[in-house]
Amino acid sequence: MKATPPSLRDSLTKTMWAASLTPQQMERVERDLTERFVPAGGYACRKGEPVDHWMGVTEGLLKMSSVSPEGKTVTFTGMLAGGWFGEGSLLKTELRKYDVVALRDSRLAFMPRTTFTWLLDNSIPFNRFLLMQLNERLGLFISLVEFDRMLDTDAKVARCLAALFNPYLNPVVSRQLQISQEEIGYLCSTSRQRANQALQVLEKEGLLKVDYGCVTILDMDGLRGFRAGA
Numbered sequence: 001m002k003a004t005p006p007s008l009r010d011s012l013t014k015t016m017w018a019a020s021l022t023p024q025q026m027e028r029v030e031r032d033l034t035e036r037f038v039p040a041g042g043y044a045c046r047k048g049e050p051v052d053h054w055m056g057v058t059e060g061l062l063k064m065s066s067v068s069p070e071g072k073t074v075t076f077t078g079m080l081a082g083g084w085f086g087e088g089s090l091l092k093t094e095l096r097k098y099d100v101v102a103l104r105d106s107r108l109a110f111m112p113r114t115t116f117t118w119l120l121d122n123s124i125p126f127n128r129f130l131l132m133q134l135n136e137r138l139g140l141f142i143s144l145v146e147f148d149r150m151l152d153t154d155a156k157v158a159r160c161l162a163a164l165f166n167p168y169l170n171p172v173v174s175r176q177l178q179i180s181q182e183e184i185g186y187l188c189s190t191s192r193q194r195a196n197q198a199l200q201v202l203e204k205e206g207l208l209k210v211d212y213g214c215v216t217i218l219d220m221d222g223l224r225g226f227r228a229g230a
Helices: 008-012 023-032 087-092 113-122 124-150 153-163 181-188 192-204 220-224
Strands: 034-038 043-045 053-059 061-067 073-080 099-102 106-112 176-178 208-211 214-217
Touching: 008 023, 008 053, 023 106, 023 113, 053 087, 053 113, 061 106, 061 181, 073 124, 073 153, 073 181, 087 113, 087 124, 106 113, 113 124, 124 153, 153 181, 153 192, 153 214, 153 220, 181 192, 192 208
Parallel strands: none
Antiparallel strands: 034 106, 043 099, 053 106, 061 073, 061 099, 176 214, 208 214
């Protein structure tokens, strides 16, 4: 029997920013949020579209990526339940710079621009959260240059998995992540077979444990620094 999807209120409890709001602010956020289902393989949003909402994952797994005119795909990051994105484009009032695709059946929450701007004007803690989130995302994107130019596939998979546990970008509580090897391959821009090989290497290093359909992180610091400077 399929589990009942979490309510928007339950989903908000997984975020760092919602906990800082006053009851009155939280009431408006809950009133203004809408939710949409995105099937596996479907687009949550597309590159070049106007940005009118701040978006959050309430259930599922998404991939943020961009495709060049020549057809080359660059994957920026994965997003799990509790993660929110699109604040940069909202703040700059620009067209979206990337595609977001659901890797499995997912549900997304949409906060209208007016509500997002109202929180900026009325909540100092919300502003602090956004400042930290933007800084964390900048660090993540800078590390992508290192991924492409300096790291082998084993290290890319290690860093990709570690990024899924950033408390500002993906506030995952458990160290056990429900994710398939195929999904890891999509996030790391490699094949399922090569992702499997990398997971075996990381498991032998004692950094994680692989089970069917899930990965348990045993050493987060080791995963983040795997082969750093090698």
